[in-house]
Amino acid sequence: MNLLEVEGLEKSFGGVTAISDLHFEVPPGLVYSVIGPNGAGKTTLFNMLSGIYKPDEGRVRFDDHDLNGLLPHQVAQLGVSRTFQNLQLFFNMSVLDNVMVGCHLRSHSGPLSGALRLPNVRREEELTEHWGHEALEFCGLDDLIGREASALPYGALKRLEIARALASRPRLLMMDEPAAGLNDTETVELRALIRRICDAGITVLLVEHNMGLVMQVSDRILVLDYGSRLAEGSPEQIRSDPKVIEAYLGGEVQYAV
């Protein structure tokens, strides 16, 4: 039983095909990576999976639910969360508030009871704050709790996006280039974090350009080229796939593994 199934997905923008006849399955509990050169359609794919774009054709199923036609917040309700390639943090809020927004789907109080600050709201606030702390701790951000998000260095912001997504306790976490802009130490920490997320039972769908990271952390890899599937398999299979080496890596690049 797969967690995510994509069948015959198509998307074009004004005549330019971004994704064509794409199909793949993500089994639960894995780190599943999507790689491909710039413009291969990776972010478009993510935007379709999370409900931001509507596919022209094809079907996306998540854990027996059809995602077609759902809005992003409805997709999120099913247990999908994501991070963004260009940071989409709430820079007008504190670090803790950011992850507490992540807990939105785990709490229920409405505006009226919130405005009146009823006792059950107060309890829920404490609980949310606790969850927020948990998520920050999980991502190694606990010492930054009191800060404003706008005051954080870049590497911490990247982790804050992951913490916020984790705070919603998703079953599928989609990460769009989490290592972009990180230095080597931070990338090593990120690798450990991705493994920890996976070990916590959350399936990870990863888009990443850092091949070292992808090869080390992934259980399976999908290679996209011009919006269609070039290859799929374990890191070893991908590494030795002549099609991949030919088309994507140009046959000369060595992995830093």
Added chain:
Amino acid sequence: MSQRKGFYLLTLLVVLLPLLFPDNYFVTVVAVSAGLNAILAVSLNLLMGYAGQISLGHAAFFGMGAYTSAILTTKFAWNPWPAMVAGMILTGTIAFFMARPVLKLKGHYLAMATLGFGIIINIILVQAVGLTGGPDGLGEIPTLSFFGWQVDTDLRWYIVIGSCMLLVVWLALNLINSRSGRALRALHGSEVAAEMMGIDTTATKTGVFVMAALIASLAGSLFAHQQSFVSPDSCDFFFSIELVTMVVLGGMASTYGAVFGAIVLTFLPELLVVFEDFEVMIFGAILMSMMIFLPQGMFVGMQNLLQRLTHRRSALPGEDPNEPA
């Protein structure tokens, strides 16, 4: 300054003013206007400061509340309380149906749509003479009474409006620090990320738009009964602009800032009266220069300055935990 301490301070101020300066024109008359403006500014700040949705037509909702109360009590002899509720229902319904198409827009376009909406409502108030009294307005609106306690003196109005303002401020503070308030602020920070965290951004925007309209309508009804007179001038385009200025002047996304801005902008014209013919010009110049030199608003600007000073002092003995990296 923590939120709660700020609230105690504001309450203290509201209670002390009439005790220290009884029968003072600025307390019993101007401060009542300031209180009404503060209610409006706080409600607009929820929409504009926190949720990031500009509105240049907020006075229209104020006008709807004021006119519904005025018309129902004078022409149909309704009791003021149900009239007030009717005003809120009417205003809320109109706001609800406006919200969807209007809040799809952003930036200048949103500003223009809300402005156009406000002007249309104002023109209707001027033109529908049979119902609204046209440009001359409606007078002889009865005052409020609480179980026989007639609100018929300036001081009593001060008490009513002061309490209402404190209530609205308290509700706004609570709301902003609740789950729904975080959703509002998140929407401002990044709409797409807010959606991805499971927030229905369309519903949230509609909700805050309607809520701001309801509070404005309530303020309008209070205004009508307090003045016992309403005219289209009291809810025209310029008043909408004044409300926006209050919010921005105090500092966006700060409830106390909105209160502060409302107080400053209510008292400023009163003080400028001494300049007679120069009044309008000076008002414009002050508006411009404050926005140029204090873009984050007076209240928030001062608050940040204060915070920096106190932090520097507390940081001396050990390491400052809030020092940015």
Added chain:
Amino acid sequence: MWDQILQFLFTGVTVGATYALVALGFAIIYNASDVVNFAQGEFVMMGAMCAVFLYSGSGLPLPVALLLAVALTIVLGMSFQRFAIARARGASVVSTIIITIGASIFLRGVALLLWGKDILAMPHFSGETPIQLGRATLLPQNLWVMGGTGVMVLAVHYFFHHTTLGKAVIACSCNRTAAHLVGINVGLMMLIAYGLSAFLGAMAGVLVTPITFTSYDAGVMLGLKGFSAAILGGMGNPMGAVAGGLLLGLIESMAAGLISSGYKDAIGFVVLLLVLFLRPSGLFGKASAERV
């Protein structure tokens, strides 16, 4: 009936021409500096008030008074850019809106102080003998407004598309940094944009005042209408703004004549809302794709 409609058409085109000039000024400033200038209507008022004052107050010949008034308004527009807008670079949308509204209140205050609250008149440029077209009449001043607007719109079009200076202004509006890097004096281009915009406003003011009269608060509604017209036509497209102005003038004049003159102003804004809801890029603007 048809004569009546012809009459509404004349009125509509005359009023629309004024809106078109204000809208064009709006669009120029918006495109050059991303500022929605709520003081645009005040340029119209200032041009008209100065002209009236210079003509009847100081007894200058009419053409000289008009030229001086327009020149003064241009200086005003440039000072506004230099001393207010340029100083508030990087301010938020709301802040710039309040700055321009502050400027508009300020200018109104100045006019009130200098010339009082009276409604002022100005002589027609070339007599008031009506021209009879069927049963509709047209004043020579109507022709002045239409002709003057036509000439200025063409001149602006030529300026932006066929002169180096005009192209440099466009370059700044596309990308400030890049324009600066290729050696364009961005500050100067902004001054030119505001000066040009003030010029168009002042011209609209002096052309139309013989017909409509003027007063210290005449700019407010004109400014808002010009803004509506600019959005109607599409903010990103100056010629669209001109078309929007003419269209709005026609719609208003038809609505005033055939439906109700009291709701004339409201109809303009209803049209504005409909455009914003159904086609926010304006009737003649290009729809822009949104990217996440």
